[in-house]
Amino acid sequence: MKIDILSLFPEMFAGPLHQSIVGKALEKELLQVDITNYRDFTESRQHHVDDYPYGGGAGMLLQAQPIFAALDQVQQNSGDLGRVILLDPAGRQFNQAVATELAKEQHLTFICGHYEGYDERIRTQVTDEISLGDYVLTGGELGAMVIIDATVRLLPGVLGNTASAGDDSFSTGLLEYPQYTRPAVYRGLKVPDVLLSGNHQKIAQWRAYESLKRTYQRRPDLLAGLKLTAQQQAWLRIIKQQSGI
Ligand code: 21W
Numbered sequence: 665m666k667i668d669i670l671s672l673f674p675e676m677f678a679g680p681l682h683q684s685i686v687g688k689a690l691e692k693e694l695l696q697v698d699i700t701n702y703r704d705f706t707e708s709r710q711h712h713v714d715d716y717p718y719g720g721g722a723g724m725l726l727q728a729q730p731i732f733a734a735l736d737q738v739q740q741n742s743g744d745l746g747r748v749i750l751l752d753p754a755g756r757q758f759n760q761a762v763a764t765e766l767a768k769e770q771h772l773t774f775i776c777g778h779y780e781g782y783d784e785r786i787r788t789q790v791t792d793e794i795s796l797g798d799y800v801l802t803g804g805e806l807g808a809m810v811i812i813d814a815t816v817r818l819l820p821g822v823l824g825n826t827a828s829a830g831d832d833s834f835s836t837g838l839l840e841y842p843q844y845t846r847p848a849v850y851r852g853l854k855v856p857d858v859l860l861s862g863n864h865q866k867i868a869q870w871r872a873y874e875s876l877k878r879t880y881q882r883r884p885d886l887l888a889g890l891k892l893t894a895q896q897q898a899w900l901r902i903i904k905q906q907s908g909i
Contacts, residue, residue, distance in 0.1 A: 666772075668697075669699045670738070707733070746769055752793045758797070
């Protein structure tokens, strides 16, 4: 996968992209990332990339010119832009389904804003407008990093065999079951007996039950979108009884 990032703050990407799983993907050349600074494309004498909004109002807007020119260069260097993703608080909210969709692409181009927003005309150049969620960030860079992180770990060969992306919660639709590692007792806190039993069928059953219970207690909204098996429906009745409903 090729990823192009357009940003006024290229330095922000150095840490997250070179560590851990994304860093490994870069090393293995499963991923190539290029960062372009709009500032290098301004035609303004003072190297400005932002200006006041027509009609008045607080804050500054990223101008169309430096972004269009930066996109032209990426287009020339790479032959295409692939999916062009504008990070924007008014975009559709990012989730695992969007990550799965993006992981199928060969080329992604991220446009990160800073300041109070973009000249509206930039939207004519994008295929997607994505938000991280309902809170205010200082810019799109952290959003792009989150999306890149979630997407790159889905690429074939990026995760080792120990971790499989298909087992993730949000892929199964349920939250994950509780997990424990050694020792079996720590400060009086015990690992559930079933996990030490060696009975793999019982363990799988316990995990499925705990996963359902945790989802019911913490994210009932996730359950609403699932078609539960007869076993899960029976368990849910027990879980509800035990929680006093
Ligand atoms: C913050 C941009 C506030 C715009 C019209 C009139 C990218 C982001 C961002 C930012 C405003 C994402 C206005 C979740 C985010 C981002 C910077 C509002 C005021 N508009 N996902 N007045 N949250 N944020 N502009 O903030 O660029 S993805």
